[in-house]
Amino acid sequence: MNWLIDFFSNPANWSGPGGIPVRLLEHLEFSVVALLMAAAVAIPLGLWAGHTGRGSLVVVVSANAARALPTLGILVLVVLIVGVGSTWPVLIPLVLLAVPPILVNTYEGVRGVDPDLRDAAYGMGLRGPQVLFRVKVPVALPLMLLGLRLAAIQVVATATVAAYVGLGGLGRFIMDGLATKNYTITIGGAFLVVVLALAAQAGFTLLSRVAVSPGVRRAR
Amino acid sequence: MITFEGVTKRYDDGTVAVDDLSLEAPTGAITVFVGPSGCGKTTSLRMINRMIDATEGRVLLDGQDVREIDPPTLRRGIGYVIQQAGLFPHRKIVDNVATVPYLLGWDRKRARARAMELLERVGLDAGLARRYPFQLSGGQQQRVGVARALAADPPVLLMDEPFSAVDPIVRASLQDELLRLQSDLQKTIVFVTHDIDEAIKLGDTVAVLRVGGRLAQMAGPATLLTEPVDDFVREFLGRDRGIRRLSFIPAKDVRLEAAPADLVTDAAGRPLGWRADGGLLPYGTFNPERDSLRAALDAALLAANGTAVAVDEDGRVIGVVTREALDEVLGQYAARHTRPLPATGEDPRG
Numbered sequence: 001m002n003w004l005i006d007f008f009s010n011p012a013n014w015s016g017p018g019g020i021p022v023r024l025l026e027h028l029e030f031s032v033v034a035l036l037m038a039a040a041v042a043i044p045l046g047l048w049a050g051h052t053g054r055g056s057l058v059v060v061v062s063a064n065a066a067r068a069l070p071t072l073g074i075l076v077l078v079v080l081i082v083g084v085g086s087t088w089p090v091l092i093p094l095v096l097l098a099v100p101p102i103l104v105n106t107y108e109g110v111r112g113v114d115p116d117l118r119d120a121a122y123g124m125g126l127r128g129p130q131v132l133f134r135v136k137v138p139v140a141l142p143l144m145l146l147g148l149r150l151a152a153i154q155v156v157a158t159a160t161v162a163a164y165v166g167l168g169g170l171g172r173f174i175m176d177g178l179a180t181k182n183y184t185i186t187i188g189g190a191f192l193v194v195v196l197a198l199a200a201q202a203g204f205t206l207l208s209r210v211a212v213s214p215g216v217r218r219a220r
Numbered sequence: 221m222i223t224f225e226g227v228t229k230r231y232d233d234g235t236v237a238v239d240d241l242s243l244e245a246p247t248g249a250i251t252v253f254v255g256p257s258g259c260g261k262t263t264s265l266r267m268i269n270r271m272i273d274a275t276e277g278r279v280l281l282d283g284q285d286v287r288e289i290d291p292p293t294l295r296r297g298i299g300y301v302i303q304q305a306g307l308f309p310h311r312k313i314v315d316n317v318a319t320v321p322y323l324l325g326w327d328r329k330r331a332r333a334r335a336m337e338l339l340e341r342v343g344l345d346a347g348l349a350r351r352y353p354f355q356l357s358g359g360q361q362q363r364v365g366v367a368r369a370l371a372a373d374p375p376v377l378l379m380d381e382p383f384s385a386v387d388p389i390v391r392a393s394l395q396d397e398l399l400r401l402q403s404d405l406q407k408t409i410v411f412v413t414h415d416i417d418e419a420i421k422l423g424d425t426v427a428v429l430r431v432g433g434r435l436a437q438m439a440g441p442a443t444l445l446t447e448p449v450d451d452f453v454r455e456f457l458g459r460d461r462g463i464r465r466l467s468f469i470p471a472k473d474v475r476l477e478a479a480p481a482d483l484v485t486d487a488a489g490r491p492l493g494w495r496a497d498g499g500l501l502p503y504g505t506f507n508p509e510r511d512s513l514r515a516a517l518d519a520a521l522l523a524a525n526g527t528a529v530a531v532d533e534d535g536r537v538i539g540v541v542t543r544e545a546l547d548e549v550l551g552q553y554a555a556r557h558t559r560p561l562p563a564t565g566e567d568p569r570g
């Protein structure tokens with residue numbers, strides 16, 4: 001506890017390019033961009049596979065494969081290939097990390113919509129895309145948001161790896177602290193990562209309150 | 221009018237669900253498809269709105285082959301009610317009912333006004349409109365399902381076992397409601413059930429299907445009860461066919477007699493009971509204007525002296541029917557069997 005107080009009360013930790021605000025923003029930037037990129041790939045793919053029932057095997061297999069990839073290993077590999085300096089090498093492993101939970105939950109959510117409901121929707125005269133976006137997506141939304149939330153938490157926690165290849169983010173505090181045996185800084189950095197993960201969790205919980213129909217939320 | 225012309229449906233796995241079905245469902249009437257589980261009722265019904273396409277033959281809607289119409293367009297003009305109601309859980313009841321009007325591009329206000337009107341029509345309180353489906357009972361959900369099917373005022377209504385998931389009392393009231401609606405709206409309705417009593421109660425025409433998707437018999441309910449074509453239909457109809465048939469004979473032709481003095485009434489003329497030494501004995505009533513001969517017979521059997529009491533809409537005594545008078549009409553109808561029994565092979569008990 002004292003260490004945390006030391007960390008946060010030290011004015012040197014708050015200013016300059018290595019200060020808390022800058023590192024926090026860098027961390028947030030990696031995370032948000034990685035999450036958006038993953039969502040841009042995984043949501044359309046999950047919707048399509050879940051809706052049509054096609055590509056199911058591909059979805060499940062690729063999601064499992066991506067899950068098994070070692071994040072740090074990929075990062076090092078990417079850096080070796082493209083060199084240090086730009087931000088985007090760190091995005092690749094983060095995106096790979098975020099795709100599986102989003103993809104699988106979107107797919108399962110859409111595919112799992114009650115067949116009677118699907119039948120009624122077509123029977124009323126909705127066309128395929130209308131059935132998907134007006135019926136299946138609203139019903140699958142809690143699961144889709146769960147997938148996004150899991151991805152966000154993992155990405156926030158894992159974005160610390162950026163520091164390993166000389167990039168910023170909260171991982172720098174952890175690395176630098178370890179390197180200089182100044183554990184106050186390490187613990188402070190870890191604490192900030194936890195706070196950010198909790199904030200992501202809270203943000204998605206709030207989002208599902210707003211976005212999910214009470215009829216779907218309560219029916220579960 | 222809906223016409224099946226030699227319709228066959230063979231599923232990909234080779235199952236023949238419907239075999240060379242030809243029949244007509246007349247405009248403005250209720251046609252019931254009834255038969256044991258797996259006999260192809262659902263399959264037949266769904267070929268009308270192209271949820272399934274026939275393998276052979278044609279289904280015509282007012283003379284036009286349904287295959288010439290793009291399925292979503294076709295379906296928007298045909299109400300469809302299924303067993304589990306299939307309401308959209310994320311939408312309020314009012315918006316569920318307005319589904320097809322929205323699809324047809326009505327503006328929100330008009331679609332919702334129409335939805336409210338229909339909720340009232342199917343006997344639901346306006347207060348339910350703002351609720352979500354999970355907040356309704358099974359019977360209420362089923363009523364919403366019917367309201368939704370009627371929202372855009374389609375001339376045709378397809379109903380697949382719509383009332384089979386609710387308890388018998390609710391089911392009976394939903395059936396009565398449907399008959400009441402139908403007497404106002406005169407839709408062309410095709411109704412699927414495996415419950416022969418429901419078929420007989422609701423159908424203007426009843427098509428009995430047998431497993432393998434073949435039409436066994438198609439007839440009005442009264443004819444079906446007295447003249448089943450074979451053992452299968454006879455067994456499917458079950459017991460008490462003679463008594464059940466009386467439900468289709470109006471009681472208005474029975475001979476009424478003036479009420480005797482020992483029928484005690486209140487000041488308004490409503491019956492209280494039959495006078496006896498120890499007090500009043502039970503009585504039974506029917507309304508000759510509205511009820512069937514079965515109700516008249518039932519009323520006679522309920523009374524201690526075997527005499528049925530005829531009442532008007534307000535429950536006031538307008539006369540009595542003696543057993544002799546009942547016997548006269550029963551005799552007339554019993555004699556009206558038109559078809560002689562087949563010569564061989566069949567159980568002569570009828």
Ligand SMILES: Nc1ncnc2c1ncn2[C@@H]1O[C@H](COP(=O)(O)OP(=O)(O)OP(=O)(O)O)[C@@H](O)[C@H]1O
Nearest residue numbers: 231233235237256257258259260261262263264414
């Ligand atoms: N998609 C399908 N693929 C293969 N066979 C099917 C399919 N759908 C139905 N069948 C078969 O076709 C036959 C008729 O099915 P259908 O659902 O029309 O019967 P039903 O009369 O509605 O029965 P129930 O009263 O049980 O609802 C059954 O033998 C059924 O197993």
Ligand SMILES: [Mg+2]
Nearest residue numbers: 261262263380
């Ligand atoms: Mg069926």
